[in-house]
Amino acid sequence: MSTMLTGAKLRAIRALRNITQAHLAEKSGVSANAIAEYEQGKRDLRADTIRKLCEAMGVQVTYTVDGTVISGP
Numbered sequence: 177m178s179t180m181l182t183g184a185k186l187r188a189i190r191a192l193r194n195i196t197q198a199h200l201a202e203k204s205g206v207s208a209n210a211i212a213e214y215e216q217g218k219r220d221l222r223a224d225t226i227r228k229l230c231e232a233m234g235v236q237v238t239y240t241v242d243g244t245v246i247s248g249p
Contacts, residue, residue, distance in 0.1 A: 181226050181230075182217075183214045183221075184217075186211070189235055193235075195232075197211045197212055197215075200229065200232055203232035204229050204231070206225060206228055206232075210225075211229075
């Protein structure tokens with residue numbers, strides 16, 4: 177199993193946190209369109225974007241490294 181943050185993992189974390197793409201975009205400064213494209217696998221996530229998204233969702237960036245399972249807010 178890949179430990180990189182993928183679009184599917186981004187979508188799963190966002191769902192666990194009950195955050196819409198629009199709300200995540202507002203909190204992270206990453207456009208909602210870009211978030212949709214990341215989740216659909218149409219764009220690759222860069223390290224600085226991963227950091228912004230993780231901070232906005234309240235998830236430690238190490239989640240993407242060690243694959244730790246998170247739950248709820």
